[in-house]
Amino acid sequence: MLDLYTSAFRVPDFLYAIFSALFAGGILMPFLMSENKKGKEQANVFFGQIILLFGLGIMFACLSAFFLMSHLTELIVPGFSPELKRQWIFLSQILLLSPVVLGFSSLISSSAYANFKFWFLAMAPIFYNLGIILGIIFWFPTFGVLGIIWGVLFGALMHFLLNLFSLPGGSFWPRFSWFSWRKPTAEIYKFFDLSFFRALSLAANQGLMIFLVSRASFLAVGSVGILSLVWQFGGALVSLIGVSFAMAVFPYLSKASLNLSTKEYVEKVMGVLMKVGIFSIISSGLIYLFSWEMIFLIFQTGAFDILAAQKMVDLLQIFSFGFLPQALTLTLARAFYAKEDGQTPFLATLGGVLASVSLVFWLRDGLNNYLWAFVFGAWVQFLWLIFALGKNMLLAQKIFYGKFFLKILSVFLITFLIINFSLSFVDAKNNFSNFVTLFFIPLFSGFLFLIIFFGFLATLNKVPLKLFLKSPIDFFEALVSVSKNKLG
Numbered sequence: 001m002l003d004l005y006t007s008a009f010r011v012p013d014f015l016y017a018i019f020s021a022l023f024a025g026g027i028l029m030p031f032l033m034s035e036n037k038k039g040k041e042q043a044n045v046f047f048g049q050i051i052l053l054f055g056l057g058i059m060f061a062c063l064s065a066f067f068l069m070s071h072l073t074e075l076i077v078p079g080f081s082p083e084l085k086r087q088w089i090f091l092s093q094i095l096l097l098s099p100v101v102l103g104f105s106s107l108i109s110s111s112a113y114a115n116f117k118f119w120f121l122a123m124a125p126i127f128y129n130l131g132i133i134l135g136i137i138f139w140f141p142t143f144g145v146l147g148i149i150w151g152v153l154f155g156a157l158m159h160f161l162l163n164l165f166s167l168p169g170g171s172f173w174p175r176f177s178w179f180s181w182r183k184p185t186a187e188i189y190k191f192f193d194l195s196f197f198r199a200l201s202l203a204a205n206q207g208l209m210i211f212l213v214s215r216a217s218f219l220a221v222g223s224v225g226i227l228s229l230v231w232q233f234g235g236a237l238v239s240l241i242g243v244s245f246a247m248a249v250f251p252y253l254s255k256a257s258l259n260l261s262t263k264e265y266v267e268k269v270m271g272v273l274m275k276v277g278i279f280s281i282i283s284s285g286l287i288y289l290f291s292w293e294m295i296f297l298i299f300q301t302g303a304f305d306i307l308a309a310q311k312m313v314d315l316l317q318i319f320s321f322g323f324l325p326q327a328l329t330l331t332l333a334r335a336f337y338a339k340e341d342g343q344t345p346f347l348a349t350l351g352g353v354l355a356s357v358s359l360v361f362w363l364r365d366g367l368n369n370y371l372w373a374f375v376f377g378a379w380v381q382f383l384w385l386i387f388a389l390g391k392n393m394l395l396a397q398k399i400f401y402g403k404f405f406l407k408i409l410s411v412f413l414i415t416f417l418i419i420n421f422s423l424s425f426v427d428a429k430n431n432f433s434n435f436v437t438l439f440f441i442p443l444f445s446g447f448l449f450l451i452i453f454f455g456f457l458a459t460l461n462k463v464p465l466k467l468f469l470k471s472p473i474d475f476f477e478a479l480v481s482v483s484k485n486k487l488g
Contacts, residue, residue: 004084005145006228007217008091010076010210011065016099017202019058020106022195050191051107058103062096069093076210077224079217087145094149098156105160124162131155190340197342201333201349208353208377212370215360219367226312227367233298234287234319241283242327245276246334253338266392269335270401275476276331277324278408282453284323285416289423289449290442291316297439315371322375325382332385344388352381407460415453419445 069092073085080088105124135151143150209231216223249272256268287294291313333345356377363369390398423445454475458465461479468475 127158128155197346242330246330280327287320348384352377
């Protein structure tokens with residue numbers, strides 16, 4: 001059942017990724033700001049053009065996928081039985097409504113982003129997941145997996161309505177004009193020239209996931225479900241850091257790209273990356289150390305037995321090695337999009353995907369090896385982007401940021417070894433039913449991890465630790481400032 005549910009999202013997610021990239025709010029924002037300089041009315045007309053074109057495109061694609069779904073089973077779920085394939089087709093066709101609703105929701109949120117209004121945008125994903133939870137509680141007992149699918153669609157509808165409510169408080173209101181979109185402006189062509197590469201990037205990432213799911217469908221029952229759960233759970237953790245930072249700073253990066261020189265812009269981007277990097281490297285360590293506790297607290301129930309939990313723990317620990325590059329790549333890609341450069345992130349994504357696929361063929365079949373290949377590709381993608389950004393940096397800047405990162409990494413490794421040694425006295429695996437072991441020990445250990453990590457950083461750089469408690473941003477700025485003075 002889990003394999004069926006998770007694999008049913010592959011085609012709708014693929015279409016959503018393609019169209020959310022082609023008509024991405026992230027790419028749309030710099031164009032709206034640029035058009036707004038020419039006049040508010042012109043920006044509103046441009047906004048309306050994009051929404052109309054998206055509606056026509058996504059509806060045509062979803063209708064085409066609806067009728068072609070039966071032909072996609074051998075590509076996506078070749079290892080399923082005939083009955084499971086029939087159910088997969090039915091569920092996938094119903095889920096084709098989700099990319100339409102979520103796509104419109106993502107587009108109209110651009111107006112609120114441009115005006116730095118984040119409340120509705122932050123609540124929308126919460127209500128989306130609330131819809132899924134309601135489907136599990138109220139509809140799953142009666143309708144089975146179909147009930148959860150209805151919950152997904154209900155959550156998507158609430159996501160859309162919340163973003164719709166944010167529209168009046170935003171900077172732009174779409175103006176729909178039949179004659180204006182029949183004759184696209186030069187800005188429309190420029191917009192699609194940039195978003196085309198982003199669409200290819202997301203298509204490549206979704207293609208990699210489809211490839212790995214198709215390989216996993218030949219493994220033991222439950223393999224597709226466990227692999228998908230690790231992606232979703234790990235992706236949610238990445239989103240807490242990477243997506244949150246990337247979406248929050250993007251409006252500022254868009255403005256900075258218009259007003260700053262290339263050298264000043266790169267300096268601003270690197271400052272953001274340092275902050276994201278510190279939180280990401282801490283998160284990767286905590287995920288690795290407490291993966292057992294997290295999995296048992298959240299998933300160890302019902303038919304999800306201890307063997308399935310152990311397999312997911314192993315995969316989550318592997319995933320933790322790719323947490324840092326994934327989180328940083330989200331910000332790096334948006335830094336290039338803000339400069340209206342979509343080709344560089346696409347080439348980086350393509351390089352990462354090809355690296356992952358090559359490693360899958362080189363290694364033996366197995367979920368662990370599939371995830372190692374995924375992590376390897378994430379690092380290739382990140383390094384490609386950071387080297388591309390580095391072309392616009394002075395040698396002194398490269399030396400400084402290189403030394404600063406090595407200092408952070410050294411402090412992290414020392415802290416990780418201390419906490420890992422301390423946890424060796426607690427046998428969590430044999431006490432997984434003990435709530436104190438599963439909850440309070442990780443909570444206390446994580447708090448201790450943060451104290452030791454930031455305590456070391458504060459001591460090495462002679463920055464008062466109390467500054468972190470007062471303002472983490474000021475603390476990071478002080479760390480960077482002190483390090484620059486020492487380098488100078």
